[in-house]
Amino acid sequence: MRIRLLGGLEVTSLERRPVRFATRKTSLLFAALVLAGRRGHRREQLSEAFWPGRSNGQARNSLRQALVDIRRSFPTSKDAAVYIDGDHEAVALITGPDEADISIFDRKLEEGRATDLAFAADLYRGGVLAGEAIPEELDEWFGPYLNRYQRKALQLVDRLSLALPIPGSAEETACEGLAERLLASDPTAEAAHRALIRIHAHRGHENAALRQFELCRTALKKQLDAEPEAQTSSLAASLQSRDRTGHQPPGPSSGVATPAQMRAVLARHDDQPSIAVLPFQNLSGDVEQEYFADGMVEDIVTALAHFRHLFVVARNSSFAYKGRSIDIKQVGRELGVRYVVEGSVRRASDRLRIAGQLIDTSTGAYLWADRFDGTLAEVFDLQDQVASSIVGAITPKVEEAEIERAKRKPTESLDAYDYYLRGLAVFDRTVNDQAAIDEALQLFKAAIARDPEFAAAYARAARCYATRKSNGWMVDRAEEVAEAVRLARRAVELGRDDAIALSHGGYVLGYVGGELKNSAVCIDRALVLNPNLAAAWGLSSWVKACFGEPDRAVEHAAGAMRLSPLDPRLFAWQFCTGLAHFCAGRYDDAVEWAESSLRSQPNYASAMRVAAVGHALAGRLLEAQQMMARLCAFDPSLRLSNLAEVLPPFHRPDDRSRYIEGLRKAGLPD
Structure with missing residues (x-):
């Protein structure tokens, strides 16, 4: 093997000598090309990502120098096992099927026999580029690869622990080693705990298996303030049941609870x-x-x-x-x-x-x-x-069904979660009905009163105040802003591992509290916790637009719409796309997306403002004035003098000044 990325970067030449690159950036560029495989990358993407802040010419030149350094160790040759290929636009590192450990790892996972899984387990010495110093500007580049292979390793340890032959086998040793390596880097990795529980049970050591379960529960409580997943709890329940009855473990499939055992474990989740x-x-x-x-x-x-x-x-x-x-x-x-x-x-x-x-x-x-x-x-x-895609489509349908179930529940028996669902039913379908938003706020507060640690309810209540701010409905602005920020802070404190609470609470910290950096941190964490949450992608789009990253904002809004194409909040993500195009100076696109949003929510003030600005800055003053008349009819108190109360917290002064100038041209009164 010549290239290893799992557990750190190691490159060996054909002569079995270690390969050293001139700079750390060159080493990481090489790793990026290995991860991309034959698809490669566009040169423009590489130069912008690896040498940000430099002019286009300087960045392209740095990329050329780094590729020259790589070619010294892997010169282009038709019979070479590893070589650089590409043209003026793109570049790729071509490797054979057995040259890079990640290629072998993926292939063994796909082949799927116990011996193959054991081989893959031995290959996984650690995460992709573990121990390498990755600069902050490249976190986003390598992050998806790190997450993907960590997820595969957790799936692998689970799969292998369910496919073990006799105790003491090479497969068991490989599985145990992988589980221990995973726990060394993350003591809360439940899949690794489950694997060790099964291995102990496989050897007939039920007490050791139950001790492993206790280690798992302690680590989760201490580090995440969470309980083990149902799968882990049911595994422990089956062991405890065997311990009471004196039954011996049935073999490598031990730990699969019966439906009756599962019902007992699930009983506490009836709500x-x-x-x-x-x-x-x-x-x-x-x-x-x-x-x-x-x-x-x-x-x-x-x-x-x-x-x-x-x-x-x-x-x-x-x-x-x-x-x-x-x-x-x-x-x-x-x-x-x-x-x-x-x-x-x-x-x-x-x-x-x-x-x-x-x-x-x-x-x-x-x-x-x-x-x-x-x-x-x-x-x-x-x-x-x-x-x-499936999860993005399913979760809104489950939410809709739960909302209908909550509506059918007798009022006197409502609990915190039902109040929360009723609040969602009101809030998620409108932003321009003040009475509805006030009703949603009261429902979310009722949920909080019944469960003072309900993080998502705090976040949704804070969102109601954000909507009041956006539409000019705040009566005592200072008091309502303070309450919105208090609720948002409580949401992200209680919901550090709740993607919904972090997304909506983070948004309010940014829009109402003006804490754009904190907003981005919360929403980024939400995406790490739940990359399938459409709302997190949509709110991330808003943050990226405010930070002056319009292209990424458009991508993130598209991700939200792709995950949940029938979502009741689709109009909000269309608005975020329009705001991003405004920030990029693409005024026609800004208008098109803002008007798409308005077709779903005709009195959506935020979208009306973007449409008015876009028309005005594109030179269509008549259309801008017509949109401004529509905006003023909805919010007659809005003036240039109080515009700061509803403005997005633009990070770039130019975005703010162009936004204000566009509204002035559209006819917003002083």
């Missing part, structure tokens, strides 16, 4: 919406492809688990139904869940079709169904993409 993802049918006609259908389910379960208020049944429990003819209502009763996802995977040559359905277990009604088609060029990337 939460709950969901199980059943094994997907493999319609490929090839039993060797079974791993792909199983991996699809595993990715969806992992993605759904990011939603703090959605209780997700562990994969091990739902897989008890694999290969069985099932009745959805019976599954709902046995697993104690309100919703079930089922689906199928069909592969033909290099084409793939995945179908999914969301079902209400109490009625058997289909709430959502869709299919996804693609190619198999990047099998694991495709799994991630489809899982994100």
Whole structure:
């Protein structure tokens, strides 16, 4: 092997000598090219990312020098195992299938036999580029790779621990070593704890397995103030049950709780919406492809688990139904869940079709169904993409169903979560009805009164004040701003691991409190916690626009709309796209997106302001004046003199001055 990225960067020449590059940036550039594979990167992207702040010419020259340094060790040759390829526009590092550890790691995961998984486990010495000093400006570049391979390692340790042959085997040793390495870097890695629990149980050491569970629970409580996932708890419950009855572990599949055991573990979650993802049918006609259908389910379960208020049944429990003819209502009763996802995977040559359905277990009604088609060029990337798409479509449907359920619940029996859902039902469908926003605020406050540690309810209450500010509805501005900031701070304090609380609380800190950097930190953390949360991408778009990063803002808004194309807040993400185009000086695009937003929310003041500014700065004064008349009819108190009360907290002075000048040209009174 010549190139290792897992656990740190090590490069060895054909002569088995260590390869040293001239600078750290060159080493990281080499790593970036290895990770990209034959797809490579555009030179412009590389130069901008690796040498920010330099002129285009200087950055391109630095890139050329770094590539020359790499070519010294890996010269271009038609028979070379590793070489640089490319043209004036793009560049790629071409490697053979056995030259880079990540390529072998991915291939062994795909092959999926226990021996292959053990080989992959031994390869994973640590995270991608672990121990390397990555400059802050490259965090975003390498972050997705670091997260992806860490996620794969956690999935690997889980899969391998469920496929162990006899105790003392090489597979068991590899699994144990990987679990210990994962816990050394993150003591809260539950998948690694579960693997060690299964290994101890596999060896017949139930007491050691239960001690491992206690270590897991202690680490989660101390570092995250959280409880173990249901999958971990059910594993411990099955061990405790065997310990009481004197039964010995049944073999390598030990730790899979029965439906009855799962119901006992799930009992404390009756007030939460709950969901199980059943094994997907493999319609490929090839039993060797079974791993792909199983991996699809595993990715969806992992993605759904990011939603703090959605209780997700562990994969091990739902897989008890694999290969069985099932009745959805019976599954709902046995697993104690309100919703079930089922689906199928069909592969033909290099084409793939995945179908999914969301079902209400109490009625058997289909709430959502869709299919996804693609190619198999990047099998694991495709799994991630489809899982994100399915989760993005499912979660709004679950939320809608829960809202309807809350509406049907007798008023006297409402609890905190139902008040919260009722507040969402009011808030998420309007921004221009003052009475509705006031009603939502009272509902969120009622949720807080019944659960003073309900982080998301604090964040949503703070959002109501932000809407009051945006529409000019604040009566005692100083008092309401202070209350909004207090609620937002409480939300992010209580919800450090709650992506919804961080997203909405962070937005209020930025818009109402003017703390744009804190806003960005909160929303960025929300995206790390839950990369499938459309609202976090949408609010991140707003932050990026305010910071003067319009192209990234457009990308993030597009991500929100892609994840949840039928979302009731779609109009807000359309507005964010328009705001981003304004910041970039693309006034026609700004108007187009703002008017798209207004078609859904005709009196959305923020979108009206962007549309008026865009028309005015594009020289269409008549259209600008017409939009301004519409804005003033909705908010007659708005003036240039009090405009600061509703302005976005632009980081770049030029964005602020152009925004004000556009409204002045459109006819906003002094």
